[in-house]
Amino acid sequence: MTALTDDTIPVTPRTLRDEMIALGIMAALLAIVPWTGIYVFFVMQALCFALLACAFNLLIGYGGLLSFGHAMFLGTAGYVSGHALKVWGVPPELGILAGTAAAAGLGVITGVVAIRRQGIYFAMITLALSQLLYFIYLQVPFTHGEDGIQGIPQGYLFGIFNLANPTILYYVVLAGFLFGFLLIFRTINSPFGEVLKAIRENEPRAVSLGYKTDQYKLLAYILSGTLAGFAGSLKVFVAQNASLSDVENSMSGLIVLMTLVGGLGTVFGPVVGAFIIVATQQYLAGFGQWVTVIQGVIFVACVLTFRRGIIGEIAHHLKRSL
């Protein structure tokens, strides 16, 4: 069996340098967005999804675990943040903290269950768990069922930054994204990340070398879920609502699609994939259900012909790590 991700380029100072340069270019491009006339809400939304996809990619690209239920972290953090901000009236920083903490807690609970099986079973279990959570959120009162939590106040971050101002909000979301991205970047280049890759490549061997692989996988799962929750909390300030559509399975599928299009196991692939998919959704919104069909076609085309994804292909041709 060939591995899911094609990560044969060894980590050397050069690959790290290439990645740092690309990171610098990405950060610079994103920083000038408000002056280019591009619709900032689109970019903010894409940034939230990009962080979500990066968190998902940490799990599959480096741990080899395909989660088909990552929407549960997005939705849970969104609901908890939204409820805290609107009903309890907490300041934004505490709202984000509450949502992220809720996602972390959910990561611990579901992770203990899900990591008991590998590969294909792991995907089915995470999917079933997120469906379980969907039905719970449909019934409990604080999520307001089909309506969702609407009109969530944005408030002042740390009492200074007025998040109702789109430009300020943009830089806050960008800072949050870069923070999450750097954390993931640091994780995959750490000894912990190396062990994760070893487990992905050959778990029995990692076990025989004395690594408690279950603990590594659980930790990666919790970290991924927490960061996905952080993205969900940020998204609350952009969308100003939290609804069932964020917990649905189609959302989990969308996260998988973003990462697949960009490139599984690449550093920048999920970001590129998220921008492409969010843009496609915006431009094709008028086509109704054909959007689903188009997403399906992209899935099939990627799996059959384009398994490395966009960034994966570019990196492969340039023989560099991106």
Add this chain to the structure above:
Amino acid sequence: MQALYAQLLVGLINGSFYALLSLGLAVIFGMLNIINFAHGALYMMGAFCAYFLLNLTGLGYWPALILAPIVVGIFGMILERTMLQWLAGLDHLYGLLLTFGLALIIQGVFQNYFGSSGLPYSIPDELKGGMNLGFMYLPIYRGWVVIFSLIVCLGTWYLIERTRLGAYLRAATENPTLVRAFGINVPRMITLTYGLGVGLAALAGVLSAPINQVRPLMGENIIIVVFAVVVIGGMGSIMGSIITGFALGVIEGLTKYFYPEASNTVVFVLMVLVLLVKPTGLTGRAA
């Protein structure tokens, strides 16, 4: 008590669908090493096939019961020949992603033309009405679904576990290269197996059409429940899939009677409990 028996019957019917679907998933997984995410969409296609046969050609329920699984089975075999076969040797997860994409395409196309509401499909005349069993009123069609599904499940079990063809199949699951060396056309067997699994899903679709109506998204949620059933039962044993399917349907029915709020979630909660106690599933071997 009437309501309890009624819910038990509903549970048995859902259990029949779970059993037919998880059986197909297990058979496909054994041969192709693919979890067929499109199973729910193909189940829906079975129901639509019966609907088209009736409204376009005037062929009723009985021909549809035979024709729909064949038509959808052939469609499945085309999918296998044109797409799934290229995934042999790759990570299992690619099969899941590809079939997920196929499910999106199939469901999206049907949703475009038929919206999300249900199309009626009436019960055949021979199976209309009901019987008074003394302790409950049994609608004949519902009794028929349970008994017929059970017969099909046991027939499939017999085919795989007790016949020569089944022996080839099981051998090819264990070691395809060796079986091929004996002169058996394994790629063709793989195609036929996928057709068989898909045909079972389509059959479940036809059976459910008069009960649940024909809807483009009818397979969307049931496939996730069936995944949970498969995780609970494990995919190692054919009989295990059948028993787990029926048993979980009954448990779901009982939950509807005793604590309706949990009826949507009980299968998933059971999955969590089983994973905590016996991670390999009730009948499964270690993966």
